[in-house]
Amino acid sequence: MPKDKGRGGKNRRRAKNTSSDVKRELLFKEEGHEYAQVLKMLGGGRVELFCFDGVKRMGTIRGKMIKRVWIQTGDIVLVSLLEFAKDSKKCTIIHKYFPDEAKRLKAHKEIPDNVELAMGGEQETDPNFVFGDESGEEDGDDDDEEEGNARRRDIPESSDEDDDSDDDEERKSRDSIDDI
DSSP states (O other), X not given: OOOOOSOOOHHHHTTOOOOTTSOOOOOOOOTTEEEEEEEEEEETTEEEEEETTSOEEEEEEOTTXXXXXXXOTTOEEEEEEOTTOTTOSEEEEEEEOOHHHHHHHHHTTSXXXXXXXOOTXXXXXXXXXXXXXXXXXXXXXXXXXXXXXXXXOOOOOOOHHHHHHHHHHHHHHHHHHHHO
């Protein structure tokens, strides 16, 4: 049996980056950087971005971030524009902002006010919202039941005599085939 080298397995490496409670320093854009919002995940580490300079770009997730930082549609990210091609519509994602950081960027007027921020799975719902039809009528339940009954089809019940006659016909056809 081989000697144990003491490195440990994959379970030992799990849950290293769980310190999300720590406040990070807010990272602002520099020359050659731009803020963007994720429009669509394309797969293979690529995303479709809308940069806040008004240009749609194809972005790639930086190798250091893959499988460590999970990017979703609607996230605000910092991208590095490719320097060797100024008019290129390609960029690299270098930082993902948490929802509270995106709010602070909005407060600092770094990103436009008309941008809707993804709130990390939290959905704002109106507690007074009632599901139902738009007309607001609640006593229309009787009408719905009548419509449902009118739409139902009456299926004729099969009798045993019909089943027996069908079985007889099948047997006769099988017998005639066997005779040939």
